Amino acid sequence: MDPFLRLSLYLWASMRSLPPISPGRLLMPALFVASWTTLRGLENEAARAFVWSAVLAQVAHLYAGMPVSVFRQRQVFGRAGRAMRIAVVVFLAMFAVQIWFADPVVTQRLLTAVCTIYLCSLLLGHHGDRQLWIGSFRSVIGGIFRWNFAGICFGSMR
DSSP, X not given: OOHXXXXXXXXXXXXXTSOOOOGGGGXXXXXXXXXXXXXXXXTOOXXXXXHHHHHHXXXXXXXXXXXXXXXHHHHHHSSOOHHHHHHXXXXXXXXXXXXXXXXXXXXXXXXXXXXXXXHHHHHHHHHHSHHHHHHHXXXXXXXXXXXXXXXXXXXXXX
């Protein structure tokens, strides 16, 4: 089989299994790219444009997620809790630190730390529901073998 056709079939099979992306999920990357392009067009230095674009995208992400978070906390607890206010203050402090230093490395490290904490909380929550934990790995492994991953990569299409 033609290597280009094999690769295109592999990419098609991989992309077909992805869920559709909602427009709200594209807000943060779109805002980052648009603001970075605008700031660079206004002849700001690259490091400062990156930091400001990243902070604007983070603020947009926080602003977009706040109504949903407050609504869910009010549904569960009857009110928006103190933890919500503390989280907002922590994020505002993180934004201020990024702007204060105006260093892309600081911004990248802070974003990595926040994403790591978020990922750990997701995994711990996922791990708490044992049936969901086992079922998700079974479906991923089953999906790989169902698509005959080795056959697509190495040419033995059936």
